[in-house]
Amino acid sequence: MGTINISNSKGRDAVVNTRSVRSALKVRWLDGDGRQASTVRLLKATLARDIESLQESAGGLDKVAQSLLDGDPEVDIENFGRALRETTRVFINPDGLMVHKVKQFEIVRNPDGSERERRPRKVAQQNTATETPLKWSGRMMKKSDAYNKFVFSNKLQIQHVNGLTYDFLFGIAKDLEEKDSLMLVGAGPKSNQPLIFNRGGSSYRGFLEGRTKGDQYCLILHLSNLELKAPSAASAREED
Amino acid sequence: MAKPLVFSFNGAELPLAMCKVERSDLYGFVETEALDEKGRKCSTGSLASDGQTLIGSRGTAIANLAHDGTWVEKSQLSPVDGDGKKLAAVPSSFAAPIPLNDTATIDEYLSHSIRSVYQMTCEGDAWGPLQAELKKGTIFSFPYSFRGGLQPDAAFLLLGADGNTFLAIGSPTKIEFVGLQQQVTAEEEDAGDGEGDEIDFGMI
Numbered sequence: 001m002g003t004i005n006i007s008n009s010k011g012r013d014a015v016v017n018t019r020s021v022r023s024a025l026k027v028r029w030l031d032g033d034g035r036q037a038s039t040v041r042l043l044k045a046t047l048a049r050d051i052e053s054l055q056e057s058a059g060g061l062d063k064v065a066q067s068l069l070d071g072d073p074e075v076d077i078e079n080f081g082r083a084l085r086e087t088t089r090v091f092i093n094p095d096g097l098m099v100h101k102v103k104q105f106e107i108v109r110n111p112d113g114s115e116r117e118r119r120p121r122k123v124a125q126q127n128t129a130t131e132t133p134l135k136w137s138g139r140m141m142k143k144s145d146a147y148n149k150f151v152f153s154n155k156l157q158i159q160h161v162n163g164l165t166y167d168f169l170f171g172i173a174k175d176l177e178e179k180d181s182l183m184l185v186g187a188g189p190k191s192n193q194p195l196i197f198n199r200g201g202s203s204y205r206g207f208l209e210g211r212t213k214g215d216q217y218c219l220i221l222h223l224s225n226l227e228l229k230a231p232s233a234a235s236a237r238e239e240d
Numbered sequence: 241m242a243k244p245l246v247f248s249f250n251g252a253e254l255p256l257a258m259c260k261v262e263r264s265d266l267y268g269f270v271e272t273e274a275l276d277e278k279g280r281k282c283s284t285g286s287l288a289s290d291g292q293t294l295i296g297s298r299g300t301a302i303a304n305l306a307h308d309g310t311w312v313e314k315s316q317l318s319p320v321d322g323d324g325k326k327l328a329a330v331p332s333s334f335a336a337p338i339p340l341n342d343t344a345t346i347d348e349y350l351s352h353s354i355r356s357v358y359q360m361t362c363e364g365d366a367w368g369p370l371q372a373e374l375k376k377g378t379i380f381s382f383p384y385s386f387r388g389g390l391q392p393d394a395a396f397l398l399l400g401a402d403g404n405t406f407l408a409i410g411s412p413t414k415i416e417f418v419g420l421q422q423q424v425t426a427e428e429e430d431a432g433d434g435e436g437d438e439i440d441f442g443m444i
Contacts, residue, residue, distance in 0.1 A: 035307035216417035231265035
């Protein structure tokens with residue numbers, strides 16, 4: 001459950017809730033006795049025992065084979081196979097050591113893989129639940145025009161938090177339903193910036209859809225980061 | 241060449257070639273590079289909770305344990321749903337022609353989250369009648385599973401605004417109508433000029 005600060009067509013704004021609408025099939029696995037089985041993450045190998053480390057300690061790749069025959073330097077019997085609980089993601093340098101201070105860069109590449117830009121990495125800040133509300137862009141797109149122009153990969157349902165925001169959201173849903181349209185939702189003064197819901201998270205274009213049924217409403221924020229169109233060059237990949 | 245997805249439409253079998261469409265094909269992509277103090281490229285790994293064991297990207301494995309904690313192979317386990325009902329495996333969509341009998345409305349299509357998209361092509365004119373139907377705005381829907389598995393995805397065959405035919409694969413969502421009583425707990429205005437700026441997907 002998250003929040004979003006949005007405006008209506010009159011420029012009034014409110015902080016309301018967003019709810020994920022993802023529905024995944026819950027699958028449980030039962031063992032031969034019909035009892036619940038579980039999964040566990042195990043340690044299979046460490047960097048200290050990988051081929052680069054063995055090569056360095058043996059004094060060359062040609063000597064690694066003999067060291068494998070003489071003993072089991074690639075296996076840490078005390079540790080391999082133990083269950084891993086909490087782990088931390090870290091950076092490792094070419095020497096196989098943990099690095100505490102790194103400089104991060106983003107390399108922007110064209111569809112053909114050529115480098116377009118290189119810049120210091122900037123972590124994007126969320127912009128959907130700030131003090132500045134997302135504006136009513138007024139940029140409507142008929143549903144029949146939008147459904148086959150964009151790939152809507154994610155959705156959030158927007159819900160009220162009290163009686164006042166119920167009226168506020170119901171009004172927006174009714175307005176959009178009457179227009180049979182999706183409204184572009186974006187951040188920034190011109191509503192043309194992508195929506196970012198979490199710090200460092202993915203950015204999306206937002207399309208707001210409203211449906212009503214009696215005194216109930218359904219306000220859906222469709223999220224897209226891809227247009228439904230064929231790549232200009234035949235560079236698309238086949239099913240992997 | 242990858243195996244085509246075969247559809248059955250108007251009594252004819254239509255093998256359509258699939259070509260995955262990804263963001264990187266349209267807009268390019270961004271790579272992140274981390275350099276240490278000497279300017280050497282770093283990789284990412286995991287540090288175990290003991291604070292000293294470094295694990296590379298392929299250094300872990302997932303194991304299945306029976307209720308008593310003993311090792312068990314996945315093939316010895318049987319899948320059930322949340323209510324304990326046994327789940328039957330579905331065959332791969334490539335195993336037999338897919339009949340295009342069902343259609344979806346725009347609202348039904350919009351109620352799904354789309355995970356992947358393929359451009360569909362067919363050699364020759366055999367798919368003329370199917371294309372004619374798609375040009376009317378028809379969205380065909382059918383269950384889809386690439387390898388076969390426990391639950392098929394929802395798939396839609398539709399014509400894109402650029403005139404190409406696409407297969408959109410996704411899953412249904414839990415969208416529901418809410419009334420005043422279904423309240424959810426939790427908590428400036430500046431008129432925009434609404435200028436018709438282009439929707440730029442490349443910038444995100």
